[in-house]
Amino acid sequence: MPQQQTRPSLERLKKQAKAIKKxxxxxxxxxxxxxxxxxxxxxxxxxxxxxxxxxxVA
Structure with a gap:
């Protein structure tokens, strides 16, 4: 069964970016x-x- 990559929310990515910045x-x-x-x-x-x-949203 292929593993599907999960897509993190934009908020989570922004928090990760803050951590990387620091x-x-x-x-x-x-x-x-x-x-x-x-x-x-x-x-x-x-x-x-x-x-x-x-x-x-449709």
């Missing part, structure tokens, strides 16, 4: 961009756009 000294924006790449997106904007697309 641990590495990078900017919050840099941390968000890195998290987006980890989750298979080119940019944070692309990740949030896809998240909004998937969570639209």
């Amino acid at each position: 641990a590495t000294g990078c900017s919050h924006c840099q941390a968000l961009e890195e998290l987006a790449k980890v989750h298979g997106f080119r940019t944070w904007a692309a990740l949030t756009a896809k998240h909004k697309e998937q969570h639209r």
Whole structure:
């Protein structure tokens, strides 16, 4: 059975970015961009756009 990757909420990702920022000294924006790449997106904007697309209310 293939393992499905879970998609964390944007709030959880933002909290992770804060932790990365604190641990590495990078900017919050840099941390968000890195998290987006980890989750298979080119940019944070692309990740949030896809998240909004998937969570639209019909």
